[in-house]
Amino acid sequence: MRNIQLLIEYDGTHYAGWQWQKNEKTIQETLTGAIEQAIQEQIKLYGASRTDAGVHAFGQVANFKTISDIPPERLLLAINFYLPCDITVKKVTDVPESFHAQYGAKSKIYQYTLFNDWIRTSLNRYFCYLYGFHMDMNKIVTAARHLIGTHDFTSFTTKARYEKDRIRTIKSLDVKKEGKYIYFTIEADGFLYNMVRTIVGTLIEIGRGKIMVESIKDILDAKNRKAAGPTAPAKGLCLMEVKYDD
Incomplete structure (x- = not known):
């Protein structure tokens, strides 16, 4: 099992914030969908900060665990392929299993x-x-x-x-x-x-x-x-x- 860290940039104008919300388009939901399409596997995505509706990010951090063996450089391209132009994953990194984007933030x-x-x-x-x-x-x-x-x-x-x-x-x-x-x-x-x-x-x-x-x-x-x-x-x-x- 791998633990993958993402560095993310997004324009939050047309989103109801980071966190999943019923009947609302969010960053977390959109990004999760793109990742699952890229690796053909269901995942749970954790974000460092639950930005509000209309708020943007230059350096949001998230992580998810996967059994996929796709290398980071290819995974970066694959995830971005399925994302809309107002969300971009800037970096993909393998991190220790204990890393958690939200709880590990200082x-x-x-x-x-x-x-x-x-x-x-x-x-x-x-x-x-x-x-x-x-x-x-x-x-x-x-x-x-x-x-x-x-x-x-x-x-x-x-x-x-x-x-x-x-x-x-x-x-x-x-x-x-x-x-x-x-x-x-x-x-x-x-x-x-x-x-x-x-x-x-x-x-x-x-x-x-x-x-x-x-x-x-x-x-x-x-x-x-x-x-x-x-x-x-x-x-x-x-x-x-x-x-x-x-």
């Missing part, structure tokens, strides 16, 4: 892209949030620093009642502006539902002066979703990398 890096202009970008319209208002970048960067570390992020999830453990550790949160684009890059040991998008929505409000920089501590302490800012749209979010122990 941290994940997400990037949120905002296009700060009133005139839309046609080429990147599915991959960034169009937002025309002026924002104070110094306030955003300062507020972002207060979120780094281990905190209870109840105020930053829309499904707190389903999350037993709402403590997460943000290892880094960088905000950079390049031309009209603003990139929010965040690495953490895990994320609650809509956590990244709510953090971005809150930082946007701080940049506009609607929420004070000093309020971040109060928002965390409140443990109440109503204390934070709005949830930024899904299309600006992309899973960049999943990290594992060497």
